[in-house]
Amino acid sequence: MSTSLSTQPDDLRSGLGRNLTYGLLDALGRAIVTGRYEKVPFPTEAELAKQHGVSRSVTREAVKMLTAKGLLSARPRQGTVVQPASSWNLFDTDVLRWLLERQFSVDLLRQFSQLRIAIEPEAAALAAQFGTGEDLRQISAGLARMEAAERGQDDTLDADIAFHVAVLRASGNPFYAQFRDMVATALRTSIRFTNRIKGRTASVADHAAVRDAIAAKDPATARTAMRTLIGDVVELIETVEGTETPA
Amino acid sequence: MSTSLSTQPDDLRSGLGRNLTYGLLDALGRAIVTGRYEKVPFPTEAELAKQHGVSRSVTREAVKMLTAKGLLSARPRQGTVVQPASSWNLFDTDVLRWLLERQFSVDLLRQFSQLRIAIEPEAAALAAQFGTGEDLRQISAGLARMEAAERGQDDTLDADIAFHVAVLRASGNPFYAQFRDMVATALRTSIRFTNRIKGRTASVADHAAVRDAIAAKDPATARTAMRTLIGDVVELIETVEGTETPA
DNA sequence: GTTCGTTCATTTATCGGATATATCGGGGTT
DNA sequence: AACCCCGATATATCCGATAAATGAACGAAC
Known part of the structure; x- marks a missing residue:
């Protein structure tokens, strides 16, 4: 693992970061959320620099x-x-x-999906009220990609993400739109769990129902349709919970 | 203003930050969200250090x-x-x-309240399902403070915040609990608008309805009661919108 | 004339050493 | 016993030098 506490400096440059600072940021972030410093105290700035073989500047900026x-x-x-x-x-x-990439994250994924139950139905309702023609086009494009993916002509996960992101953006509210990257991250992680359980492509019709309600400018129907969609996800995750751990 | 572009270095230490780095962080953050760098390019690290009279280390860490x-x-x-x-x-x-402390923030406050419509009713429903006895005690304590505030024995704003934070925590979901600080910030800002319009203390009964539904472990009622509460806030803000600007 | 590679200038990235400042705890004074 | 002072330790700040990345200008080859 790249965040070893051994005396060997890590190769932070080849990691996820563009440079040493981002490499150290990633290594320390993972180490913290996995509880590496629950028992032992967090190192001093001088110790961190020595352990990872970087200067104090890099250390201080990552911290x-x-x-x-x-x-x-x-x-x-x-x-x-x-x-x-x-x-x-x-x-x-x-x-x-x-948090999601560490072990034992199914519980967190379920809790995030519980939040999506609050967010996305309301975003769909707002999209039905205030969404522009361009917003609707984006949502339809996401749906089209899902249909194409069913025929093996597109990626199922990317299409699913594109649809949900389009709805969030169509709400016209920057706070809802902010969930874009989070939903994408969560979906990419959740696929590792849900893919092993189910065919997982059964919900294109449910997604179409959301799109149709938004197109018809029917907030109440859009809200319940989206709630059904996310509810299925929660149900699926709760099936997995306690059964498996990520790869 | 503390973020002047003049040749006079700012006194970042006396500002909101504990030290120079946090002072510069605050000054630059405000400058960015108020659009100071929409027309002019953002300064280089060397220029920033010279303008604010700090070292490049402080500049780089704030950036x-x-x-x-x-x-x-x-x-x-x-x-x-x-x-x-x-x-x-x-x-x-x-x-x-x-963002909220800058001018023309009523629109943003309305959009954040639109998000609260999604979050807090669902949090109340979760609290009714999974809240512990201690959670309920905290919610009741917040309500008691609101009642005391009506008699002039406590601060109205602090009591209101305590109630809403207690509900968010009682959801048992860290993602909902995360809105704690944001709701507190938004409420503290919104009081500057709403206080001038209305007596604003009329909603103690509405808050009590939320508490009672959670105590009765009735998620559906808790959800609608909280939705009514936040809905009133949105209505109030939309009344103010276009009428006033913050102090 | 167009294309491709080289050089050069600018900015951030990184290094490391010196000094300042905050803060806790111990020890001495009253 | 209460209070003050001092030293130890960690972050905070300053500084100057060098490395690396990158876009632009320049020029050579076809």
């Missing part, structure tokens, strides 16, 4: 970014400490990705 | 934090550029505070 995401807090003399999970910014795509 | 919050992006040769507003992390309390 500052993790502080901005709510994972760390630094004070003179006291040192740098991991914040309680309740203050982590779960709506930061990095944090969410680190 | 890195703003990058982590989605407001900036930095690349060699290209320089540091402000990201489009669609990629700002609106669920970061700093970003939300900067």
Whole structure:
């Protein structure tokens, strides 16, 4: 693993980051959310730099970014400490990705889907009220991709994401649109669980119902149709829960 | 204003930040969301340091934090550029505070309240299903504070915040609980608008209805009761919209 | 004249050493 | 016992130098 506590410096450059700072950010973020520093204290800035073979500048900037995401807090003399999970910014795509990619994340995925039950039906209702013609075109395009994917001419996951993102954007509300990257991340992760259980492509008709209700400018129907869609996802996840762990 | 582009370095230390880095973070965050760099390019790291009278270390760490919050992006040769507003992390309390405290924020407040319509009723429903006895005690305590505030024995705003935060936490879902700080920030900002319009303390009975439904473990009633509550807020804001600007 | 590669200038990225500042805890004074 | 001062330790800040990335200008080859 790239976040080893051994004396061997990690190769942070070849990792996910564009540069050393982002590599260290990713390594430390993963280490924190997987609980590596629950028993042992978080290292000092000098120790971190030595352990990972980088300068203090790189170390300080990575720590500052993790502080901005709510994972760390630094004070003179006291040192740098991991914040309680309740203050982590779960709506930061990095944090969410680190959390979902760790082991035992089915529970978190279920909780995020519980949030989608609140968000996406209301976004669909708003889209039905205020969505523009271009918004509707985007939603229809996502649906078309799902149909194409059923015929093996497109990627099922990408098409599914495109549809849900289009609905969120069509709400015309930036706070709803913000869930775009999070839903995409969650869907990409969830596919690792749900794909093993079910054919998973049965819901194109349900998606079409959402699109039709938005096209008909019928908020109530759009809301219930989307709620049905997400409800199926939650049901599916709760079937998996306790049964499997990610690859 | 503390973010002047003049040649006079700002006194970042006396500002909101604990230190120079946080002072610069706050100053630059406000400047970005108020559109100061829409016409002029964002300064280079060397220019920033000179303008604000701080070292490049402080400058780079503040920029890195703003990058982590989605407001900036930095690349060699290209320089540091402000990201489009669609990629700002609106669920970061700093970003939300900067946005709400700027001028012309009534529209944003309305959009955030539109999100609360999705979140809080569902959180109330979850609280009715899964809330513990301690959760219910916290909700009742918040309600008691609102009643005390009506008699002038507590702060109305703090009591209102305590109630809504208690419901979010009682959902047992960390994603819902995450809205804690955002709702608090939004309420503190909204009071500047709504207080001038209405007595604003008329809703204690409505809040009690939410508590009672949660206590009775009746999710459907809790959901509709909370929806009524937030719906009133949206209605109030839409009354203000176009009428006033913040102090 | 167009295309491709080379050079060059600019900006961020990285390094490391020095000093300042905040803060906790111990020890001494009253 | 209460209070103040001092030292140890960690982050905070400043600084100067070098590396790396990248876009633009330049020029050579076809």
